[in-house]
Structure formats: structure tokens, C-alpha cells
Amino acid sequence: MKIFSKEQIYKGDKVTEEQQSLPPSELMERAGLQIFNWMHLRMQGAQVPIHVFCGIGNNGGDGLVLARHLITHGYNVEVYVVNCGNSRSKDFLTSYDKVKDVSKKWPQLLKCETDFPDIHRDDIIVDAIFGIGLNREIESWIKALFNHFKASSAFTLSVDIPSGWFTDKPIEDNEGVVRANYTLSFQSPKLIFFLPETADCTIQWEVIDIGIDRDYLMTTETEYELISKNEVLPMYKPRDKYAHKGDFGHGLIVGGSYGKIGAVHLATRSVLSSGAGLTTAFIPKCGYVPLQTSLPEAMVITDADTNKITAIDFDIKPDAIGIGIGMGKFPDTVSALKAFLKNNKAPLVIDADALNIISENNDLLKLIPENSILTPHPKELERLIGEWSNDFDKLKKASDFSTKYKVLVIIKGANTIIVYGQKKFISVTGNPGMATAGSGDVLTGIITGLLCQKYNPLESALFGVYLHGKAGDLALEEYGYQSLLASHIVDYIGEAYIDLFKQPEQPQQEEVEAENS
Numbered sequence: 019m020k021i022f023s024k025e026q027i028y029k030g031d032k033v034t035e036e037q038q039s040l041p042p043s044e045l046m047e048r049a050g051l052q053i054f055n056w057m058h059l060r061m062q063g064a065q066v067p068i069h070v071f072c073g074i075g076n077n078g079g080d081g082l083v084l085a086r087h088l089i090t091h092g093y094n095v096e097v098y099v100v101n102c103g104n105s106r107s108k109d110f111l112t113s114y115d116k117v118k119d120v121s122k123k124w125p126q127l128l129k130c131e132t133d134f135p136d137i138h139r140d141d142i143i144v145d146a147i148f149g150i151g152l153n154r155e156i157e158s159w160i161k162a163l164f165n166h167f168k169a170s171s172a173f174t175l176s177v178d179i180p181s182g183w184f185t186d187k188p189i190e191d192n193e194g195v196v197r198a199n200y201t202l203s204f205q206s207p208k209l210i211f212f213l214p215e216t217a218d219c220t221i222q223w224e225v226i227d228i229g230i231d232r233d234y235l236m237t238t239e240t241e242y243e244l245i246s247k248n249e250v251l252p253m254y255k256p257r258d259k260y261a262h263k264g265d266f267g268h269g270l271i272v273g274g275s276y277g278k279i280g281a282v283h284l285a286t287r288s289v290l291s292s293g294a295g296l297t298t299a300f301i302p303k304c305g306y307v308p309l310q311t312s313l314p315e316a317m318v319i320t321d322a323d324t325n326k327i328t329a330i331d332f333d334i335k336p337d338a339i340g341i342g343i344g345m346g347k348f349p350d351t352v353s354a355l356k357a358f359l360k361n362n363k364a365p366l367v368i369d370a371d372a373l374n375i376i377s378e379n380n381d382l383l384k385l386i387p388e389n390s391i392l393t394p395h396p397k398e399l400e401r402l403i404g405e406w407s408n409d410f411d412k413l414k415k416a417s418d419f420s421t422k423y424k425v426l427v428i429i430k431g432a433n434t435i436i437v438y439g440q441k442k443f444i445s446v447t448g449n450p451g452m453a454t455a456g457s458g459d460v461l462t463g464i465i466t467g468l469l470c471q472k473y474n475p476l477e478s479a480l481f482g483v484y485l486h487g488k489a490g491d492l493a494l495e496e497y498g499y500q501s502l503l504a505s506h507i508v509d510y511i512g513e514a515y516i517d518l519f520k521q522p523e524q525p526q527q528e529e530v531e532a533e534n535s
């Protein structure tokens with residue numbers, strides 16, 4: 019699913035109005051009606067007090083259309099206009115007149131704190147104050163209104179985007195924003211729903227279809243895209259009946275040091291479980307017996323050293339190599355990595371200590387093959403690209419790094435983001451149970467396994483992150499957040515593949531029948 023920027027959303031409105039020859043404020047009518055349908059489906063006429071707070075732009079206009087439908091359907095509604103300026107939009111004014119036609123009561127005008135209504139915790143707040151048109155910091159009395167919402171503990175439903183948040187930059191005042199229980203977002207989710215610093219703007223979100231021109235939506239390239247089952251399913255490569263293990267490549271995991279052989283076990287098992295035909299681990303001697311014993315399907319090549327990697331020499335021809343896991347940064351290992359990068363021709367997944375070594379030896383960056391996949395967690399990313407001032411800055415820096423060195427960067431975490439030059443893909447699979455030792459090693463193994471099977475680097479990164487998160491989600495059902503281990507994620511890679519064809523993806527877009535008001 020694409021994430022459109024606010025400029026693209028405004029353009030989509032214009033294109034739609036032209037293509038569909040829409041009368042003025044028709045899109046606002048659709049938006050307000052869809053929100054009403056959503057509420058009506060759930061409330062079925064319940065007389066819970068609903069406080070609809072409207073700004074004076076088009077977000078406020080949506081709120082007024084909603085309020086009109088709620089009033090005509092007999093709901094217990096109070097409508098407020100938050101008087102935040104002088105420039106009432108044309109469509110807002112049209113909607114304002116229409117509300118007056120159906121109600122004996124005028125919307126209440128709020129100008130300062132003494133105007134605030136009492137809100138009970140069992141009431142419902144509809145936040146239609148600011149949408150994507152927020153263009154400056156908010157006055158203190160409106161921030162106080164947002165705090166009044168919070169203090170009430172009432173369920174807060176935001177229209178399009180919780181008020182006070184920008185779509186494309188951080189907020190200055192953490193207190194001066196609405197934090198919604200639910201946000202109904204038009205046509206596209208907003209980027210801020212997925213970034214660590216802003217995702218608490220709403221607990222849940224859903225996309226509402228207001229009939230924006232299909233061609234425009236299909237053909238417009240976006241900087242951000244969500245990756246879920248629908249996006250990865252077309253990448254899946256089915257197996258031929260007469261397939262041979264040689265068809266699925268030979269994966270190599272290079273890593274490990276004394277006390278960190280388990281990491282290599284996890285990654286190597288993940289290469290196999292994601293479908294590589296053959297898998298070899300290159301490790302220091304101390305890992306030979308444990309790895310051969312615990313993972314009979316894998317082959318093992320050992321370094322001359324017992325405890326660490328000192329020279330990465332092997333006589334196999336791997337189709338992909340995952341490197342860095344549990345490897346340490348011993349001086350001999352640093353030299354071994356340098357020598358390896360100078361000679362290597364195979365596609366690479368670079369993780370953990372290999373990333374840390376590269377961060378400390380920037381000259382190694384030019385030795386990394388084009389389209390290599392780097393899988394840093396946030397600390398490793400900071401070592402690579404430097405500090406960032408906020409999440410938007412982080413994404414820009416990661417994009418610039420990816421463009422400059424022609425590599426893919428996978429920013430791991432909740433909503434892992436795959437950075438491919440200026441394009442960013444956001445994963446929706448995964449859960450906090452995966453915040454456990456070794457789960458990153460599993461990801462490296464899965465992506466290495468996909469590269470072996472001739473998925474191209476972008477597909478390997480996207481499909482790999484999807485499968486990893488999905489396996490974690492399926493494992494969660496059995497183990498729960500606390501007991502989920504990285505090896506359980508490996509156990510569920512197979513289920514994650516099977517699930518691709520098992521259940522249709524849950525819609526992120528509510529298909530609500532348009533109801534005549």
C-alpha cells in the first residue's frame with residue numbers, strides 16, 4: 019500500500035474532481051459520510067454523547083458533514099467550531115450551512131479555555147480540528163483543548179490524522195497534540211503512524227476509501243510504501259516438481275567467535291529454512307563440534323584459529339554470503355574482513371560486527387558490492403550514518419547513505435524500514451516478542467537464503483523482512499511476548515510461507531457500504 023505525501027493527496031483531490039466532474043465539496047461529503055458509516059456500524063444508534071470538534075479548514079468541514087449525518091440519524095451530538103483563525107475554507111462554509119439546516123442548535127464557537135465543554139470519560143470525542151493542512155505551531159489555548167481531551171480519557175476518534183501532527187516533520191511540543199484511540203485516514207495511511215517517535219499519535223488506524231481517481235493512485239510513485247502479504251505474494255517463486263537442491267543455491271554464513279557460536283547456528287538454520295539448497299557456516303574451530311552436532315543439515319568450514327576468525331578462506335562457490343554475526347572486532351578479524359571484501363564477488367548480507375567494523379573503517383565501504391544488503395539495528399545504523407535529530411532526519415540520512423554507496427539498508431525495529439536509495443518500504447509484520455537475543459541473526463539468514471534462490475536483492479530484502487516478521491507473529495500465538503525466542507522464529511518460517519496462500523490479508527481498508535443519509 020502506498021503512503022502518499024500531503025502534496026500528492028492534494029493533487030489527487032484535484033485530479034479526481036476533474037476526472038469525475040465532481041460538484042464542489044463532493045469529496046468532503048464522501049469523507050464525512052464514510053466516517054459516519056464507520057461510527058453508525060459500530061454504535062447502532064447508541065445515545066453516548068458525541069462531541070465533534072471542528073477546525074475551520076477542510077478537516078473541520080469533514081467533521082461538520084459527519085455531525086450532520088449523526089444529527090439526522092438521531093445521535094446525541096454536540097458540535098464545536100474551534101476558532102483558530104480567520105480563513106474558513108469554502109467547503110467548510112458550505113458544510114457549516116448544511117449543519118444549520120438540520121439542527122436547531124448552532125455549533126458552539128470555542129475561542130478560549132473558558133469555552134471548553136465538560137467531557138465525561140464515557141463520551142466520544144471526534145477530532146476534526148487540523149488535518150494535513152497544519153502549517154504552523156499551535157496556539158496555547160488549542161494545546162490546552164488537546165490536554166482537556168486527554169484529561170477526560172474519553173475515546174478519541176481522529177479524522178484523517180490526529181490534530182497537531184505534521185505529516186512530514188516532527189512536532190515541537192509533545193504535549194500540544196491529540197493522541198487518538200483510532201484514526202480514520204483518507205485513501206492512504208500517514209507516515210507518522212509508523213515511526214518510533216510519532217507512532218503514538220494513534221493506537222489504531224484504518225484507511226477509508228473516498229474514491230480518489232484509481233489511475234492517479236496506481237500510477238503515482240510514492241517515496242514510502244507499506245509491505246504486507248499483498249506486496250510480497252507476487253514475488254514468491256514456486257518450486258518445480260523436478261527441482262534439485264542445486265537449483266536453490268548455496269548459502270554461506272561467516273561469523274562466530276568463542277561464546278557466540280549460537281548466533282551462527284540461528285543464521286545458518288534460517289538460510290536452510292528459508293529454502294537454500296545447500297548451506298555452509300564458516301566459523302572458528304571452537305564452534306565445529308557444537309554446530310555439526312546441533313545442525314546436521316549444515317556443512318562447516320573452520321578458520322585456522324580456535325576462538326575467532328582470522329582469515330576467511332574457503333573453496334566453495336557460495337551464491338550468497340551473510341557475514342558479521344557474532345564475529346567480534348578482533349584486529350585479526352578486521353584484517354580478515356578487509357581481505358575478504360577485496361576478493362569477494364558474491365552478493366552480501368552484512369550484519370552486526372561486520373557493520374561495526376565497516377563503521378570504524380570507512381574505506382571498506384567502497385569494497386562493498388553494489389546492492390549489498392546491510393541490516394543494522396538502530397545503534398549500528400548510528401555508527402554507520404552518524405547521529406540524527408529525529409526520525410525524518412534518520413530516514414533522509416539513511417536514504418542518502420543508500421544512494422551514495424548503492425546498498426540497501428534495512429533499519430530494524432518495530433516497523434522495519436527497507437531503504438533502497440530514495441525509496442523506503444515499511445514492514446507491517448513483526449512484534450515486540452521479537453525484541454530478543456538472536457532475532458536479527460535469523461533475519462540475516464533468511465535474506466541470505468532468499469538471495470541464494472535468485473530473488474533479487476530488493477525482493478530478498480522485502481520478502482525476507484516480511485517472512486521474518488510473519489514467522490515472529492505466528493510464533494507469538496504459541497509462545498507469547500515474553501517467551502518467544504529467536505529459534506522459535508526459525509521454527510515458524512515454514513508456517514510463514516504456508517500462510518502466504520492460506521488466508522487473504524486482513525483489509526486495512528474498511529469496505530463500508532455507502533448508506534443513504
Ligand SMILES: NC(=O)C1=CN([C@@H]2O[C@H](COP(=O)(O)OP(=O)(O)OC[C@H]3O[C@@H](n4cnc5c(N)ncnc54)[C@H](OP(=O)(O)O)[C@@H]3O)[C@@H](O)[C@H]2O)[C@@H](O)CC1
Binds near residue numbers: 074103104230
Ligand atoms: N483526499 C483527501 O484526503 C481529502 C481530504 N479532505 C480533508 O481535508 C483536510 C485538509 O484540509 P485543509 O487543506 O483545508 O487543511 P486543514 O487540515 O483542515 O487545516 C487548515 C486550516 O487550519 C488552519 N491552520 C493550520 N495550521 C494552524 C495552526 N497551527 N493554528 C491555527 N490554525 C491553523 C489553516 O489556517 P490558515 O493557515 O489558512 O490561516 C486552515 O484554516 C484533510 O486532512 C482531510 O481531512 C477532504 O475534505 C477531501 C478529500
Ligand SMILES: Nc1ncnc2c1ncn2[C@@H]1O[C@H](COP(=O)(O)OP(=O)(O)O)[C@@H](O)[C@H]1O
Binds near residue numbers: 449450453455457461
Ligand atoms: N518491537 C519490535 N517489533 C517488531 N520487530 C522487532 C521489535 N524489536 C525487535 N524486532 C526485530 O527483531 C530483530 C532484532 O535484531 P537485532 O537487534 O539485530 O538482534 P540480535 O542482534 O540479537 O540478533 C530485528 O529484525 C527487529 O526488526
Ligand SMILES: [K+]
Binds near residue numbers: 148
Ligand atoms: K484531525
